Amino acid sequence: MSTTKLKAAILIISETASKDPSTDKCIPTLQSVFSDLGNNQWEVCATEIVPDSIIDIQKQVREWSDREGSVNLIVTSGGTGFATKDVTPEAVGPLLDRQAPGLVHGMLATSFAVTPFALMARPVAGVRKSTLILTLPGSPKGAKENLDAVLRLLPHACIQAAGAASRPLHAGGVKKLERDAGFSSSGTSGATDSHVQHHHHHHGHRHDHSGGHGGHGGHGGHAVPRAHTKPDERPQSNDPDAGPTRRYRSSPYPMLEVVDALKLIAEHTPIPIVEKAPVNMSLVGSVLAEEVKATESVPAFRASIVDGYAVRIPPSGKFEKGVYPVALVSHAQAGNVRELKEGEVARITTGAPLPPGSDAVVMVEDTVLVSQTDDGKEEKEIEILTSDIQANENVREVGSDVKEGDVILKRGEGITVVGGEFGLLASVGTQEVTVHRRPVIGVLSTGDEIIPHNRPEALRLGEVRDTNRPTLLTAIRGHGFEAVDLGIVSDKPGALEQTLRDALFKVDVIITSGGVSMGELDLLKPTIERSLGGTIHFGRVNMKPGKPTTFATIPTKHSSPSSARSHKTIFSLPGNPASAVVTFHLFVLPSLHQQSGVTPLGLPKVQVVLEEDVRMDKGRPEYHRAFVGVKADGRLHAVSTGGQRSSRIGSFKGANALLCMPAGEGSKKKGESVDALLMGKLGVLP
Structure with missing residues (x-):
């Protein structure tokens, strides 16, 4: 065997110790086992404490076993008993690629020699990828006892799990393997025999000294599924080649809330992928990954906000009503317009640029036609009926909508089907934006x-x-x-x-x-x-x-x-x-x-008033198909779409919401409020 030490990690599952690590006694105990009885073959490279949570347990196991440079061995302590929150077997079992029932038998047999209550533990063991995993009891003495029983076998198992060829390892036969592992010809070492004879097993020793073998303190009323067979008796998933007689009789996967x-x-x-996208119609539905700044101002020129006449206010600042010649015309189209001189007016349309030199626009309603050109096609003179004209009146200034350099859309905002965001981007000439790629x-x-x-x-x-x-x-x-x-x-x-x-x-x-x-x-x-x-x-x-x-x-x-x-x-x-x-x-x-990159995630949740009694399921929370609409009282009300059998797609006919019905006896009554997830547009109820 290589002189490189095998890597081991210790995972403690305990509500109490996860909140106060100083209460844990298992980590130092197990470290001592590796140090004292491990024949200098082990390095404990990582320890961690997590609460009694399937998600937390699985996350930590995957972190150690699935990464490059994974550990050779993971031992867990705690959560293998029958308390309602003992979920370690349910967490670890589904992660295993291959079961190791022999190691489980060895641990249980050794503990059983000390106390019959050892059989109240529910350990699992097996291999995930190239990492061997063992689940030990929660008491320090019980955990030490179980690890002692199998520790000498583990280097051989870990080397094989890591991919070593079996033939060279087994050269010399079983007797050589036993000698290399430190076992006598009878199959057990003297140290192990002595341990079994003299180790007094304190059943019930937990991190908080308050419970039974295999569990930690702090457990409280979280129900988990309990099968009548052990996880180590089942494979990870059905083997399609094994035929129907070898398939599961019940699911090996824990029932999650x-x-x-x-x-x-x-x-x-996976995290969102960021990419550049052109500003075109395919952008609708995307979420911005970076803020967008205006590359130009809107409007880019001084423009009229009415149909009328552009005028020039004299240096005195007082505009005089009277008759003025119509010197030029400015339409809302591209082109050059000459400068407007004092005493002249220019006919102008809404949105058209003000001629250079003009200061304000007089609405057409404040004027009358005085004369027209000889051909009758154009205005020659108009009379302005008011002197109450102020500078910049009826004028939209440069950048009054958007100034160049302004942030027009923020990171995380979406380009909606309403069109306002797309229109804003188009108005300032944005060619490209950074978005989250939609899957x-x-x-x-x-x-x-x-x-x-x-x-x-x-x-x-x-x-x-x-x-x-x-x-x-x-x-x-x-x-x-x-x-x-x-x-x-x-x-x-x-x-x-x-x-x-x-x-x-x-x-x-x-x-x-x-x-x-x-x-x-x-x-x-x-x-x-x-x-x-x-x-x-x-x-x-x-x-x-x-x-x-x-x-x-x-x-x-x-x-x-x-x-x-x-x-x-x-x-x-x-x-x-x-x-x-x-x-x-x-x-x-x-x-x-x-x-x-869309937030918030999923369907929006609202509260609705039931228009009728809705029966609850005794065993499971139900997502009941319903129609939700607004009534005259301004509140949202819900009507069931009928039979809710899972095969009945007709229950979605007319449905725009899912009622979040809790598990329980009886019904939620008409007039009671429940949460609903909106799948579509709100309707109207009479």
């Missing part, structure tokens, strides 16, 4: 049963018309983004993989519908993880409809049109039409806004 899913999306959405979105449907919605032939048994793809394409374009139709892909692993690979060269975001549940042909998750090297950040959300919604990222290289992006996002939405539309607005749209 909507707010936690949105946090993960925000964390893993290009590809949409595909999955399933051999799916047929194009416009196929004229009648449906055969089992066929389903493709509702989701055209609906999602319409929604994307309605929000101002470019959408690419990726078609329908077969329920065959190779076909799906190739379609996704091709799409990654065309688009920035991929939206799929279907194939994310528990069936043997639901291939999205395994294809993303196993074939494309992607990371699934969540695979279930506690909501109705849309529970199987999946969000993932895939690393990319030299792809078009956005080669600057190091990874691209995939949203795998449920196959039921209503679920797909709800989850697009709830999860995909905020990510598209974030990549485009």
